[in-house]
Amino acid sequence: MLYFNYPSNPTAATAPREFFEEIVAFARKYEILLVHDQAYAELAFDGYQPTSLLEIPGAKDIGVEFHTLSKTYNMAGWRIGFVVGNRHIIQGLRTLKTNLDYGIFAALQTAAETALNLPDVYLHEVQARYRTRRDFLIQGLAELGWNVPKPTPPCTSGFPARPELAQLTLRYPCCNKPESSLRPATPLVAGVKAMCESA
Numbered sequence: 001m002l003y004f005n006y007p008s009n010p011t012a013a014t015a016p017r018e019f020f021e022e023i024v025a026f027a028r029k030y031e032i033l034l035v036h037d038q039a040y041a042e043l044a045f046d047g048y049q050p051t052s053l054l055e056i057p058g059a060k061d062i063g064v065e066f067h068t069l070s071k072t073y074n075m076a077g078w079r080i081g082f083v084v085g086n087r088h089i090i091q092g093l094r095t096l097k098t099n100l101d102y103g104i105f106a107a108l109q110t111a112a113e114t115a116l117n118l119p120d121v122y123l124h125e126v127q128a129r130y131r132t133r134r135d136f137l138i139q140g141l142a143e144l145g146w147n148v149p150k151p152t153p154p155c156t157s158g159f160p161a162r163p164e165l166a167q168l169t170l171r172y173p174c175c176n177k178p179e180s181s182l183r184p185a186t187p188l189v190a191g192v193k194a195m196c197e198s199a
């Protein structure tokens with residue numbers, strides 16, 4: 001089984017449609033079951049639309065796709081999601097869950113039904129809110145001298161390291177700091193150095 005997740009948390013990486021086509025061809029060739037976690041299906045913007053595994057011809061023969069209401073509908077912890085795709089795989093999951101699990105509290109199911117019936121304007125508002133937060137963060141980092149390209153999905157991690165930080169040899173619990181290898185202090189490097197010194 002191959003489990004994968006795009007847009008990715010925590011890297012913020014996205015995968016083009018060609019990647020999905022390749023992975024489906026690969027999985028069909030080597031008889032691998034595909035499980036795609038598409039938790040961020042709706043949380044994209046700037047014209048980007050995440051690819052669904054099930055858009056790819058032949059994917060349904062060998063794969064399923066999971067979605068969760070945790071992100072789009074801010075229902076994290078409510079344990080509500082769904083899986084679509086190959087019916088044999090879903091039947092296997094159903095058999096497993098029938099023996100291991102039990103249903104979700106009915107009120108939460110009703111809330112989920114309400115959420116799924118919300119008009120698209122709700123999604124647009126959520127996307128706008130995440131875009132605003134991303135822009136705020138990126139602008140703040142830029143003001144500190146860290147120019148980060150804008151990731152398309154909202155995940156806030158996955159930023160490339162600043163060159164200054166790349167010169168630090170990181171190790172647990174903090175960094176091994178050859179002082180001379182650091183460039184002139186910027187607020188960010190100064191912060192890291194302070195952390196190292198106090199560790």
Ligand SMILES: Cc1ncc(COP(=O)(O)O)c(C=O)c1O
Nearest residue numbers: 005009037039068070076077081
């Ligand atoms: C990629 C991805 N999948 C799934 C989840 C969790 O979904 P759920 O709350 O339905 O377990 C997260 C939450 O962080 C996630 O980032």
